Amino acid sequence: MRLTELAHGGGCGCKLAPSVLQTLLAGQPAAGPFPQLLVGTETADDAAVWQVNDDLTVLATTDFFMPMVDDPRDFGRIAATNALSDIYAMGGRPIMALAILGMPISRLPAETIREILAGGASVCAEAGIPVAGGHSIDSPEPIYGLAVVGLGSPARLHRNSGAKPGDALILTKGLGVGHYSAAIKRQALPGGAYAEMLASTTLLNRIGGELSGEAAVHAITDVTGFGLLGHALELARGSGVALRLDAAAVPLLEHAAALARDGFVTGASHRNWDSYGEGITLPTAMPDWQRHLLCDPQTSGGLLIACEAAAANALVARIRGAGYPLATRIGDAVAGAAGVTVTGAPELR
Template sequence: MSNQIYRLTSLAHGGGCGCKIAPSVLQDILSGMPAATPYANLLVGAETSDDAAVWDLDGQTSIIATTDFFMPMVDDPYIFGRIAATNAISDIYAMGGTPIFALAIVGMPIDKMDPADIRAILAGGVSLCTEAGIPVAGGHSIDCPEPVYGLAVIGTCPTAQIKRNSVARPGDRLILTKSLGVGIYSAAIKKDELDADAYEEMIASTTLLNRIGSTLGANPAVHAMTDVTGFGILGHALEMARGAGVTVRLDLGALPFLREAERLLQAGFVTGASHRNWKSYGHDVRLPGGTEDWRRHLLTDPQTSGGLLIAVDPSSADGILETIRDAGYPGAAIIGTVEAGAPLVEVT
């Protein structure tokens, strides 16, 4: 089959982290699962909606394990592979760890896709893993109605340096390392309405490894960390608030966005996931009175391979921000604070 007779994104009902099950639905599905309490070495499980599982080997070193996969958000198969790999590896960095190897997760509609495109997806993933300094050591594949690709990733970290999403402290300042708006750009791609410059901006962001997380893991002034993906900045900030039992306050004017995000939203480019996200957690979010729907969608927009959300000691925030920017994240910004109070997100 020639890869000229179909668009990769046309083979899937959604794309990127916008494919995630809505937070409220996921919570309901997982509500009957037993807690993994009998395992003393399991330091991080599913209890706090953290980014990866953590197993303490010997009191000194921990193993971090994660898996992430989704359907295509771009039509270039090689780029799709690179984005999916970047996104999967991010969970290791978000725990303060260092990845050591990956396994590929592959589901493809064999009767609809050119094998050359499937090879290109895999090659894109391998190329990104090579940049991260890890091998793709194996994996599993199935014939699937829609194209799905991702990785299971294993990493390590000194046990004392593990960063959870649930230990933010009142007084902390919040730093975000990448600009928001990836879901909006993805919606525009679906309708051929994203120009070349904006497309390159999106690819640069979604294929930028969050490797700064490994450095931040060693910094005691960094208290909590998570990455911002399918639930949007509000959803992942709310997970941090609920885990720590605090109020997260976000400064709307300080949030970094991709250059065309606001214009495209006002033109109607919004994902279904954005609506599902708000329906799932809007009751625990406080927005300024009179907030327009398009501004709310900026905050619920699902990110694919988004940035790290980091809670840091206020006295170290400016220095940590400078370190992050110097490491190659020019869009990083201080976007809010953590305060004592009910577990919710307030936007000002």
């Protein structure tokens, strides 16, 4: 049985829509008066951060989802890469992980489940950390991910709330993972596209940790289930700035635009758009397929970086040289009401 047949959704497309999450969290008690808690839930950041002393912070995050691919080892690799991304996005260094596993034991052979775990462990080994434990349950749908602990420094912390007017915006990976996963579910992915998607979704976002402490870098967040527009909107609201995105400059996976035009779209793309509210302004009469590219849920997507405009070209070159060939400057931040304005349009490439 194909793994994707056992799940009603897959990858970060499984995430609850932003509006649903806001409703669920409304009225929840605040974390309390803990001065050591530098980052909690107040700005939709990527990981929680606890300050141990003047030089040390502990970062913690968790991420898990249902399969977006049918190969069990690849599923484990993608899920682990995605979970580790939150630590890197905050400028931290992961030190260990705990596995989160829910499997339909009566429907999947033990060997398949072992391959999922082995895939996740292989990515953690690449990151230089152990899978130090975990928890498992019998679940009607397959679920896998990690809880990750990392270390950092208060002075080298990157949040999604530090963008400043005049900053340039850089995206480090191409969009389109959700469109590829929709095609996988319908067994319609073009030849060669699977390898391209796997290369992107298993590429660790360790460049975020390498940029920690860079004075020219003001904010970082990773682009995952809420799509580029959703995570850009979180950054805009957290920072109190307006973002302008040039959609024609946004990097795409090779077949993303064609798949979007041909209707290979996840349900999460629709839910994302319905959740953004008044915060997004698109060009007049932008076709739905182009909008879907910008709303497409990214599983193990790239980093969205706000940096000093004068440093942007050098940073793009540095990021590409570190192994992210699609890293591109895609817009800027300006003074104004928090929101995202899109100019231009994605093109068939």
